[in-house]
Amino acid sequence: MVTYPGLPGPIICDYLSREASRGRYGPGVEFQIGKIEMVANTGTYLDSPFHRYAGGKDLSALPLDSLANLDTVVIRIGGGSVRAIPRAAFQDVPVQGRAVLVHTGWDAHWRTERYLSGNPFLTADAAEYLVSQDVRLVGIDSVNIDDIDDPARPVHSTLLGADVPIVEHMCRLNLLPDRDVRFFAVPAKVAGFGTWPVRAFGVVST
Amino acid sequence: MVTYPGLPGPIICDYLSREASRGRYGPGVEFQIGKIEMVANTGTYLDSPFHRYAGGKDLSALPLDSLANLDTVVIRIGGGSVRAIPRAAFQDVPVQGRAVLVHTGWDAHWRTERYLSGNPFLTADAAEYLVSQDVRLVGIDSVNIDDIDDPARPVHSTLLGADVPIVEHMCRLNLLPDRDVRFFAVPAKVAGFGTWPVRAFGVVST
Numbered sequence: 367m368v369t370y371p372g373l374p375g376p377i378i379c380d381y382l383s384r385e386a387s388r389g390r391y392g393p394g395v396e397f398q399i400g401k402i403e404m405v406a407n408t409g410t411y412l413d414s415p416f417h418r419y420a421g422g423k424d425l426s427a428l429p430l431d432s433l434a435n436l437d438t439v440v441i442r443i444g445g446g447s448v449r450a451i452p453r454a455a456f457q458d459v460p461v462q463g464r465a466v467l468v469h470t471g472w473d474a475h476w477r478t479e480r481y482l483s484g485n486p487f488l489t490a491d492a493a494e495y496l497v498s499q500d501v502r503l504v505g506i507d508s509v510n511i512d513d514i515d516d517p518a519r520p521v522h523s524t525l526l527g528a529d530v531p532i533v534e535h536m537c538r539l540n541l542l543p544d545r546d547v548r549f550f551a552v553p554a555k556v557a558g559f560g561t562w563p564v565r566a567f568g569v570v571s572t
Numbered sequence: 573m574v575t576y577p578g579l580p581g582p583i584i585c586d587y588l589s590r591e592a593s594r595g596r597y598g599p600g601v602e603f604q605i606g607k608i609e610m611v612a613n614t615g616t617y618l619d620s621p622f623h624r625y626a627g628g629k630d631l632s633a634l635p636l637d638s639l640a641n642l643d644t645v646v647i648r649i650g651g652g653s654v655r656a657i658p659r660a661a662f663q664d665v666p667v668q669g670r671a672v673l674v675h676t677g678w679d680a681h682w683r684t685e686r687y688l689s690g691n692p693f694l695t696a697d698a699a700e701y702l703v704s705q706d707v708r709l710v711g712i713d714s715v716n717i718d719d720i721d722d723p724a725r726p727v728h729s730t731l732l733g734a735d736v737p738i739v740e741h742m743c744r745l746n747l748l749p750d751r752d753v754r755f756f757a758v759p760a761k762v763a764g765f766g767t768w769p770v771r772a773f774g775v776v777s778t
Contacts, residue, residue, distance in 0.1 A: 373587070373605070376762075377587075378762070378764055378765060381579070381611045381612070386627060390723065391723045391724070391725060392722075392723040392724035392725070395723065395725050396624075397623055397624055397725075397728075398614040398622070398623060398626070398766055399579070399611055399612055399623075399766075399767070400607070400611070400612055400614070400764070400765045400766060400767070401609070401610070401611050402610060402612070402762070402765065403609040404603055404608060405587045405605055405606070405607050405609070406587070406606040406607070407605055409760060409761075416604070417603055417605075417674045418602075418603055420590060420604070421608075430773055432647060433771075434756070434773065434775070434777050437603075481672070514630055515596040516598075517596065517597045517601065518597070518598035518601055519597060519598070519603075521599050522603075523601065526648070543631070550640065550756065550758070551647070552756070552758065552770075552771050552773070553771065554615060554616075554769040554770060554771050555771050556608070556769075557584075558582070558584055558606070559584060559608065560604055560605075560606060561605070561606070563760040564758075564760060564761065565636070565639075565758050565760055565761050567636055567640060567758070569640070571642050572765065
């Protein structure tokens with residue numbers, strides 16, 4: 367499974383197979399212990415500032431309340447034909463102090479060639495606006511929150527420079543309402559690591 | 573960092589170093605992408621039925637509502653001197669249909685030799701009682717929810733056999749109240765994998 371162009375997919379194998387485990391346990395009892403080798407940027411993942419900045423917070427330094435139970439708004443970008451998502455997409459929405467999820471529908475292309483290029487992304491100006499509004503986290507259902515063809519990566523630089531975590535490769539944002547969502551994207555606390563796969567989800571008020 | 577006796581700690585390195593990344597990005601822009609090699613049972617982790625049973629649910633098959641936003645009770649096992657935690661520890665507590673976290677204080681020994689043997693654990697009878705009460709998940713701040721010296725592993729067998737996920741190596745359960753906690757321990761959806769590190773936490777009603 368390739369998540370990002372140029373990065374290898376994870377390698378999974380047995381560390382302890384069920385067969386080999388039988389000698390360690392009682393009659394009829396067996397376990398399997400897997401081993402994984404993976405790059406940080408695998409699956410749906412969360413970036414901490416350390417991914418971009420050597421002096422930035424790593425996964426172990428992220429406060430829990432920057433990752434969990436976040437009051438959240440979902441922005442719908444229509445039709446799948448928009449690439450550059452501008453400041454104006456956020457200006458009429460109550461983003462201040464909230465997490466912001468950007469629903470583009472690009473996840474429809476996951477695991478196809480099309481997913482890996484020509485992605486929807488935020489403009490540098492949009493990122494600056496979101497930071498000016500003290501947003502807590504920004505997520506998107508795209509291969510990159512930056513234009514994958516722009517080596518300046520202004521959105522990563524601006525958001526992570528302001529301690530705003532980023533979630534990429536989200537999917538099924540259509541299942542969330544636009545408002546009244548509590549969002550969770552909580553990586554393991556791995557010191558010296560900048561990015562980690564997450565099972566991201568929203569809890570909806572009922 | 574060794575989590576469990578006999579299992580290797582994780583190996584972390586650069587996949588793409590900041591220095592090497594500079595050629596890929598614009599002036600002044602750099603990223604670090606880490607690589608990790610780890611066994612599934614690393615850090616605080618959640619076991620799915622697949623860890624014990626070849627036909628059991630793996631991480632990717634666990635319903636989100638078996639892992640997140642769980643109505644939870646915390647059981648306090650006093651003094652750190654009790655090893656075998658019996659059915660009676662749960663019988664006067666409203667465990668039915670809830671997640672149950674067992675606070676023993678054993679996390680005080682984390683990263684010492686003492687942590688790795690002589691652990692507090694649930695009895696087979698306690699596990700059967702919890703399943704009879706339709707508990708949703710069981711967590712403990714110990715190196716193993718079973719007696720590490722009992723190769724029959726009855727608690728893993730009973731709980732995972734009833735689709736009840738297990739969280740081990742928890743810490744700081746003293747920070748949670750006994751009741752009115754919503755508990756979260758959400759692993760990445762890794763197919764063919766049985767166990768995964770989690771940043772487990774409770775949301776407390778205020």
